[in-house]
Amino acid sequence: MILSRPLGWFWLLAIVLLAWNVIGLVALLFDPVLGLGDVSKLASEQQALYAARPAIAFYGFVLATVAGTAGAIALLLRRNFALWLFIASAIGLVLQNAWLFADPSRLDASVLGFQALVAGSIVLEIWLTLTARKRRWSR
Numbered sequence: 001m002i003l004s005r006p007l008g009w010f011w012l013l014a015i016v017l018l019a020w021n022v023i024g025l026v027a028l029l030f031d032p033v034l035g036l037g038d039v040s041k042l043a044s045e046q047q048a049l050y051a052a053r054p055a056i057a058f059y060g061f062v063l064a065t066v067a068g069t070a071g072a073i074a075l076l077l078r079r080n081f082a083l084w085l086f087i088a089s090a091i092g093l094v095l096q097n098a099w100l101f102a103d104p105s106r107l108d109a110s111v112l113g114f115q116a117l118v119a120g121s122i123v124l125e126i127w128l129t130l131t132a133r134k135r136r137w138s139r
Contacts, residue, residue, distance in 0.1 A: 006078070006137040010128070017125055018072035024065040024118075031061065049106060053099070060095025067092060068122065075129055078138040086125045093118060 042050065071085030097115055100106050132138040 004136060006132065006135075010132065010137065011076075013124075013128055014072065014076050017121065017128070018069070018076060020121055021065065021069040021072045025069050028061060028065045031058070045108060049100075049111070052106070057096050057099055060092045060097070063092030064089045064096055064118075065092070068125070071125060071129075075125070075132070075138075078132060080129070080133055080138050082138070083126065083129045083133075086122060086129060089125070090119075090122045093122060 040047070067085045068089035071082045071089060074082035074085055093115070100111065129138070
């Protein structure tokens with residue numbers, strides 16, 4: 001049962017997190033249609049990563065972005081099940097990136113930095129959901 005209304009910072013942060021997840025969803029939608037001409041415009045290291053990416057990494061990307069976006073919507077609706085969607089998003093991120101760590105030569109600062117940013121956003125989403133539960137802002 002919701003006992004109090006969230007503070008303004010909750011709404012601002014939840015909206016920013018939704019926007020971040022929608023950007024990921026747009027990237028997901030354009031990923032399969034990335035033509036050979038577009039891949040050839042990438043740096044050679046990124047071309048090699050794109051070519052070597054296993055199918056499980058793509059499915060992890062799907063899970064991470066769809067669950068993250070659904071979780072952000074659930075968070076804005078102040079639903080406790082947002083936590084489970086964000087956990088699914090974290091699992092998707094692991095599936096998306098586990099293959100990179102099998103061969104450390106694939107890792108570079110830009111890949112690690114961006115994936116750390118994504119992981120940090122998921123941690124923030126989970127924290128915000130738990131805070132909403134604790135403060136009884138969600139049901």
